[in-house]
Amino acid sequence: AFVVTDNCILCKYTDCVAVCPADAFYEGPNFLVISPDDCIDCDLCPVECPADAIYQEDEVPEDQKEFIELNAELAKHWPRITEVKPPLDDAKKWDGVTDKIQYLDT
Template identity: 70%
Template sequence: TFVVTDNCIKCKYTDCVEVCPVDCFYEGPNFLVIHPDECIDCALCEPECPAQAIFSEDEVPDDMQEFIELNAELAQSWSNITEKKDALPDAEDWDGVENKIKYLER
């Protein structure tokens, strides 16, 4: 499966949802997650993310391992998103800021 990680938080560009053939992205207030049981590992979303926040599960950086479980958990309660929308207002300012997980809204 593929996993959305830290740099999506407070950016949420949503380019990723446009290319997913199985519509397995789920949306929270300032972050998106991938449902691990629905993702078919097509890899199409990974290069689409302007924030480079999407990784294959086996390539998630060591300091972001918690996002694997977090995607699985939040995908259970968040709503499905299938169409691109505007990024969050300050997305450009937050792109590249490290350790944004403390700002994650559920």
């Protein structure tokens, strides 16, 4: 499955959901996750993300491995999102800031 990682937090551009044929995205207050139960590994979403936050599970950077389990867990609790919406207000400011997991709102 594909995995949403740190740089989505506080940006949440949502361009990714527009291309997903499996409706695999779930939405929290300031982050999106992919359900590994839904993702069919089509590889369409990574290139759509302006924040480059999406990786194939085997290619998640070493320091972000915790996001694999986090995507699976949060997807069980958050509502599905299938429509693009505007990014968060300060998305541009936060894009590229590291270790945003400390601000993750669940």
